[in-house]
Amino acid sequence: QYTIVCIKAVVSTQSTGGNIAASAKVAPPPDPFKLTPELMPEAAAVDPKDLTPAPEEPAKTNPGSFEELPRNTKEVIAKPFEGCKFTWNKMITDRFQATHTINMSSFKPATYKFGTTYVGSKKLGPNEQYPILISEYGGGMVQFQGIHSFTKQVQAKAVVHATDKSFSMYQADIGYKGDNFSAQITGVNASVINPQGIWVGHFLQRISKKLSLGGELMYQHGMGAKAAFITYGGIYKDDKSEFVVKTGEQGTHLCYYHKGNEQVECGVEFEYVKQIGESVTTFGYSIDLPKGLSKFKGSIDSDWSVTGILEKRFEAFPFCFSLSGLLNHKKNQAKFGIGFTIG
Numbered sequence: 001q002y003t004i005v006c007i008k009a010v011v012s013t014q015s016t017g018g019n020i021a022a023s024a025k026v027a028p029p030p031d032p033f034k035l036t037p038e039l040m041p042e043a044a045a046v047d048p049k050d051l052t053p054a055p056e057e058p059a060k061t062n063p064g065s066f067e068e069l070p071r072n073t074k075e076v077i078a079k080p081f082e083g084c085k086f087t088w089n090k091m092i093t094d095r096f097q098a099t100h101t102i103n104m105s106s107f108k109p110a111t112y113k114f115g116t117t118y119v120g121s122k123k124l125g126p127n128e129q130y131p132i133l134i135s136e137y138g139g140g141m142v143q144f145q146g147i148h149s150f151t152k153q154v155q156a157k158a159v160v161h162a163t164d165k166s167f168s169m170y171q172a173d174i175g176y177k178g179d180n181f182s183a184q185i186t187g188v189n190a191s192v193i194n195p196q197g198i199w200v201g202h203f204l205q206r207i208s209k210k211l212s213l214g215g216e217l218m219y220q221h222g223m224g225a226k227a228a229f230i231t232y233g234g235i236y237k238d239d240k241s242e243f244v245v246k247t248g249e250q251g252t253h254l255c256y257y258h259k260g261n262e263q264v265e266c267g268v269e270f271e272y273v274k275q276i277g278e279s280v281t282t283f284g285y286s287i288d289l290p291k292g293l294s295k296f297k298g299s300i301d302s303d304w305s306v307t308g309i310l311e312k313r314f315e316a317f318p319f320c321f322s323l324s325g326l327l328n329h330k331k332n333q334a335k336f337g338i339g340f341t342i343g
Contacts, residue, residue: 062177063212065184066202069235069244073255073267077284078297078307080326081337082107089343095119101138113138124152140164153177180206196222211236216248250274263288304330318343 083105090098099115115136122130131148142162149155153176161169175184183203190197197220204214213234220227231248244255254270265286272279284299293313300306305328312321322339 061180061206061209062182063180063204063206063214063235065175065182066204066214066216066233067184069204069233069246070253070255070269072242072257073244073269073284076257076265076267076286076297077269077282078299078309078324080307080309080324080335081339082324082326082335083337085322085337085339087339087341089341091343095121099136111139120148122149124149141168175202210238216246263290304328 083103085104086102088100090100092098095118097117099113099117101113101115102110103113104110113136115134118131118133119129120131124130128149131146134145136143140163142160144158144160144162146158147155148157154174155177156174157172159169159171160167169189171186171188173184173186175182181204184201186200186202188198188200190199199219199221201217202214203216204212206212211234213232215233216231218229218231220229229249231246231250233244233246233253235242235244237243240260241256241258244253244257246253251274252270252272255267256269257265257267259265267284269282269284270279271281280301280303282299282301284297286295286297288295293315295311297309298307305326307326308324310323313319314321320339320341322337322341324335324337324339326333326335328334
């Protein structure tokens with residue numbers, strides 16, 4: 001019995017040694033870049049407060065002007081014209097352009113307007129050059145508009161309307177664009193010496209990447225009366241849609257814009273004017289057909305007005321043909337227009 005036990009012990013030791021040798025052959029070589037437990041630094045204590053996500057910082061992108069918040073929605077809604085309209089745009093130089101416009105209608109006398117556009121050499125961006133000077137004369141009225149950016153942040157604008165006898169309207173504004181906000185002051189027929197006219201102040205602040213909030217203060221002084229109105233508003237937008245709200249003592253303005261793809265856009269606008277107690281809701285859409293060089297805009301509102309505009313461009317010639325139509329079922333009215341644009 002003793003002999004058998006010794007033999008078993010020797011066999012067991014040999015078997016164990018065989019396994020160790022086999023495992024030594026299979027084991028991979030140590031990683032020279034892996035730190036051993038002796039060389040690894042001690043783990044520092046982690047504060048539970050450090051594990052909470054940091055608050056989202058406002059995006060450093062200018063939100064635009066408070067006045068132009070509903071711009072995308074308004075551009076989708078069709079703006080009809082009546083009668084026959086002919087426009088000729090002539091490039092004199094690479095910075096100067098002349099425009100001739102003739103309007104003919106059975107409801108209004110025919111008018112001719114001559115306009116000029118000058119773009120300066122100060123370049124602030126790919127499509128931004130200043131100053132911009134625009135003028136138009138026709139129908140016994142002269143209109144002038146000038147826009148200039150002194151820096152990327154500061155921009156000024158002036159508008160003057162004058163008749164043959166006197167100035168009918170003049171407007172001046174100056175705005176500042178920060179990293180995530182914009183501010184603007186506008187004066188319409190305003191005078192600093194004699195307090196009169198209309199003063200408007202705008203401010204818009206970007207709160208997050210999708211949300212911007214702001215307000216407008218309008219002060220009117222003239223004809224022995226003073227009045228001030230405050231309007232609050234904001235915009236929430238993502239990659240394809242945006243929602244705009246403006247509300248105050250004068251009324252409420254709501255806009256929704258959605259871009260389906262590169263060819264299709266649509267928008268809904270609701271506007272309530274408190275002074276007259278009326279509201280209008282308008283739905284509009286725009287379809288761009290790049291292969292056919294055509295664009296169609298259509299709209300319908302709560303006043304039962306249906307509007308459609310078709311624009312057709314020609315690839316071989318700098319020519320654009322337009323058709324406009326408006327039909328009001330409630331008032332039994334219809335308006336049609338045809339337009340030609342060269343250049």
